[in-house]
Amino acid sequence: MQDVNELLNVAIKETERLKQGEIFLVKDLFKGYEWNRIPRNQRLLLGILFLNRVNSLKDFIQVFEKTSSGQQKYKIK
Template identity: 70%
Template sequence: MFDVNELLEEAIKETENLTDGEVFLVKDLFKGYVWNRIPRKDRLLLGTLFLNHINKVDGSLKAIEKTSSNQQRYKKMGK
């Protein structure tokens, strides 16, 4: 069983490894097999929580456009 709040913390922590200007999806912050094991409803919730976190925190991450499959893309901005 996955705890979405723990997954959110893991995703936020993983953004520290990104380089400035890098564009990514939330699923890119997890190893493929880990992401695939997360139930779809939890992945959707995680995406919503991550977007809310980005919008609340005045940090180096910014939501940009959505992909053709309606996934939110993000960009790490320079400090």
């Protein structure tokens, strides 16, 4: 299993494949089975780290509203 920093790098790199205006969740950046294999505590930490990274990259990714289940949405600028 990759550590959380490696997963964060994978997620950030995957955002480069998204198109302008697309809205996504962090889990959308991974294949379903890959996301499900990440332990829950690491997924939560990954979400926090991704949000912190996005806040430092405000020119590329925008923090969007949360889902009804509390998952943070993001939008590609």
